[in-house]
Amino acid sequence: MARMHTRRKGKSGSTRPMISENPAWVPLNATEIEDLIVKLAKDGMISARIGLVLRDQYGVPNVKLATGKSITQIMEEKGVAGSLPEDIANLMRRAIDLNVHLRDNRGDVSNRRGLNMIEAKIRRLERYYKRIGTLPADWKYSLSNAELMLK
Template sequence: MARMHTRRRGSSGSDKPATDENPEWSDVDAEDIESRVVELAEQGHDPSVIGIKLRDEGVKGVPVPDVKLATGKKVTEILEEHDAEPDLPEDLRNLLARAVRLREHMAENGQDYQNKRALQNTESKIRRLADYYRGDELAEDFTYTYENAAELLEE
């Protein structure tokens, strides 16, 4: 797949193993996994970090290689069921944080043209994602501005 803002092709990534059942060595109860997911979300972790922590630390010392295979639900679905989902989608929050950092850098370093271009690309991605999420996860009248982004990240 090609990258959005370059002329190069993307590098291939790793694929998950083609299996449809949880390994027998990871016999953690689905309810324990769900309670651990909610606990990690309340500590302020994003869904991707929750998956990594479950893979590495596990539940009660037993690693969970794949939450969806073990519980039948994705991490975000578990969070929605327990009303613990984040206020912004993780990908949009990360892009907003990057744009705020770049904008602050550009205020101090006005001649940094590479970062000016990076800021333009990041803001373009934010607008595209905002169109995708508008109405569901975002308010219908949401428009991206630096002030909006800084305010959303402070919450």
């Protein structure tokens, strides 16, 4: 499949091995993993970072196989999830940083185009999250509101 904003194809990535159950060598059980996820989320980590920490420091290769739920589902059940979905929040942070760069470097037209593409992705995600009910129907993206929400 081609990339979204260019006409090139991407490189193929690695695939995960086909396993359907949690390996026997995983040192933690499901409740201990959930407690660790809640602790790390309260420390301010996002779900992707929590997955890396669980893999690298605690030897948990796949949270979904170990608990039957994803990290985001566990965070939502325990009430430690953020108010915004992480993908849209990360894109908003990138847009804020790029806008700060463009204030200092007004002639940087390639990054101005990059900002337009990031904002287009944010608006597409906004429509999707409104359709599935994750974001309220009156939520609207703007750069000034993003700066207030995230910084």
